[in-house]
Each structure stands twice: as C-alpha cells, then as structure tokens.
Amino acid sequence: MIEAIFFYIFSAVLILSAAMVVSARNPVHAVLFLILAFFNAASLFVMLGAEFIAMTLVIVYVGAVAVLFLFVVMMLDINFAELRRGMMKHLPVGGFVGVVLLIELIWLYVTSQIDPSAASRVASPVPDANVITNTHALGQVLYTQYVYPFQISGLILLVAMIGAITLTLRPLPRARRQNVSKQVSREVKDVLKVIKVETGAGVE
C-alpha cells in the first residue's frame, strides 16, 4: 500500500513538473522544474530497485547537465515569448513524434501482456538481488556481453567532446597566461638591484 502511495506521488509530481518545464514563462523556473522532474524519475528508479541507475541519473543529469543548463539560462537573456511564436508551426512535427513514442509504449505494454516471456527474450537474465548487487550485475553485463556497444558509445562521446573543443577554441593573441614554474624560479638577484647613489650624480 505504502509503495503504491509513493509511486503515485512521485509520478504525479514527475508529470506535473514535466508539463511545467514546457509551459513555464520564466526560463529559470523551467530549468528548476526540469531538475524536479529528473529527481522524481530517480525516485521511481529507486522504487523499481534500480538503485545504480537512479543515483547515476541524479549525479549526471541533476549534478552536472542541469547545472550547465541553469548556468546558460541565467547568463543569457532569452526572450521566451519570441521563441514561442513559432509554436503552432512546429506543433504537427512535435505531435507526430509524441504519437510515435506513445504507440511504441502501448505496443511494449500489449506484447508483454499477451506473451509474458517476451521480456526475458529481450533483456539479459536478471540475477537475484539477494545474491548480487545491482551495480555488480550491471557491470557484469556491460563489460562482457555489451562491451563493444559500450566502448563505441564512449568513443562517440569522445568525438563529440573533441568537436565541441575545436569549435569553441580560438587563439587569443592577447591572452596573458600564467607560467607557474617561471614565477617560482624568479629570484631576488635577477629582478632587484641595489645601487648606492652618489648625491647629485643620479642613476643611469
């Protein structure tokens, strides 16, 4: 009973905050609602027993990605009314994608209802949670059966990172860089000279 109550609380907040992400007038509020949505999705993962994925979701999306979102949204003065003007034009495309996703979800649900063994054919066999922890089980599948897809996704991320760096890195001819070893190796006798000045003679 308690589980059901918590499930409905988390999913209700998740759906409401997801709706607020697209409808909020203030972009910063939209990002804050997005964080709330991520957090509730993580709670649902915890209830499913997928604790590792739940924590990773919070660390990666809430702790890193959303911080950068918030950072950018706060810095830029985005006029959301302007952006929203083209909404009616893009509505058919967005609606089409939404309908396709919905049909896929319904399809998944119906097939699992008709044929209960369908799920076991798609996923790897699930080990008993009492014998092995969630994290171990994930690692054993990820680094054996799916090692190539896993490594390839890592490579794709690396390429994306290099691409982002090369796109934004431009030489700054006037940039003044700090050279720590040069600073540390400076000595008094190299930079300071003590001169005894004769009265009326001055220094060259």
Added chain:
Amino acid sequence: MADLFTTYVVPVLWIALKIMMIVVPLLMGMAYLTYAERKILAAMQMRQGPMVVGMYGLLQPFADAVKLLGKETIIPTGANKFVFVMAPMLTFVLSLVAWAVIPVSDGFVIANINVGVLYLFAISSMGVYGILMAGWASNSHYAFLGGLRAAAQMVSYEVSMGLVLVTVLLTTGSLNLSQIVTAEHPWWVSLLLFPMFVIFVISALAETNRSPFDLPEGESELVGGFNVEYSSMTFALFFLGEYMNMILMSGMTSILFLGGWLPPFGIAALGFIPGPIWFALKVCFVLFIFIWARGTMPRYRYDQLMRLGWKVFLPFTLAWVVLMAGALLYNNALPGM
C-alpha cells in the same frame, strides 16, 4: 488496527528516533564547530577569541543563534520571492539528508544502502543549486557573480573528486560505506591512497566553498557573494548548511581514507574505545585541517582555482586511477577477483 500499529507506526517511530540520534548531536557539533573555528583562528593569530558569553565563551554559539533569530527577514523588492526563500532551505535540507547513509559505528546507520558512495556524491553535487538559486533570485550583481562562481567551481572539482572515489572503490570493491570501512587491503594500497587523500581534502575545501577557495563569498571583492541579500533565519540556514557540509565532507574523508569507526592503524589495543568516539575524533581531525587551511592560506585567484582543478587535479587523478588499477591487477589484489 493492531496490525497497522505494528507494521507502520512502530517502525516509523523507531526510524524517527534513529534520525534524532544522528541529527541532534550533529546540530550540537555544528554549533560548537563555529566556536572551535573562532577559538582556533584566534589561537593562530595570538588572540583570545570569544571569552564573554559563558565560561571561556562556551555559550557564544547560542548567543549568536538567538541574535540571528531575533533579526528581521528582509526580502528585496526585485527578488524572485519563491526561489529566494527556497534556496537556503534547499542548502540546509541537502546537508542534512546526506547523513542518512553515513555509518557512525558498526551497524549504526539510518539507511545501509548498497550505493552509499554514489548517494553521497549525488547529494553533494546538488549542493550547488542552493547557491546558484540564491545568486539568481537576489537580483543583485554581487550575488549573481557569487552564484556563477560557485557553479563553475563546484563542477570543476566534482570531476576529480569522482575519480578519487573511483580509486577508493577499486581497492574495496563495494559501494556500500560500511563495507568500505571494513574492507582490508595490503599496506602498499594505503600508501598509494595517500595522494588521493590529499586531493580529496583539497577538493572538499573547494566543494564546501571554504577558504582558500571561498570565491563565491569573496568578501573583499563581492561584498558577501551569493548571500549578500540574505538576513536573519535565511542567512542562518546558509550558514548552518555550510558548516554541516564541512562536517559531512570530514565524515566522508574519515570513512573513505581514515577507517571510519575503527581504531587508527589497526591497533587492536585501542579497540576498547567505542566506534562512534573514534569516528568523531577523526571527523574533528579533518575539521581542524579545514580551519587550519583557513588560518594559513590566502584566497586563490579565480583563474588559479580553475587551473588547479582542470589542469592539475584532473590529469593527476586520472593517471592515478590507471596506476592503482594496474598495481592491484599486477599483485592480484583486486577485490572480487
């Protein structure tokens, strides 16, 4: 009805009692941490520190709390009220919530979850939101600059902190904090972990916005940073949150590197002293390092701070993860192999 009582009411009361057993000493510890900080700084600068309220100024934290409670809460006119009030509450709540998984002694932990390390990492990475929200909602340039600095700073130090955690997890083979404490490893592993301990403590200083990395506050340039506009209880919550985060980071350090509730260096003769006391002593030791750093070091310049995080710590920790994994594999000491 009796069934409802035994299945729900009794466990809830028991959990509430356990939470109080953690939170009440924690709040007391936090109050006296402010006192300890002022006394230690005073001793380092050959002053006396608080001496007036109570014997040796021992009641000073309570006098400060009463003073803060009695002040007026001012919300600036241009501020975004909801976010402005939410920010300190979020900071305070997050610093308390993390204690749910910290094992104070063998079995003395509220929630002994399998992914304890990840949970702590997730909660501490969310700490930046309180500061970022405060900086934005205050509608003030100083506060905003403080918030932006905090965001950039915390994101840069989290990466190397994560790699330090990976190194520790390699040697223990578990994400459970109690198992990390009790895990046994050969002496050379402890030696290899020492540089990681140093980096973790420095990253913890940056993560909790403590001096010499207290740029989000930066009194000398940003007035008070993200909390310029805050007063009374809202300011007190930020203050409490910062000190609580310090205690939390010290707790994490003592669990990951100093052996938690076990006696130091595995000396069995010291085992008669109960675990929570050892844990508290180790936390105090790390807290002393925090205050010591504040008393000794000048504030970093902002670009130096970024350089340290991205160009020094990140490559070093990454190389150390590889080295550690290689050493463990070569000596057949990987746990779970």
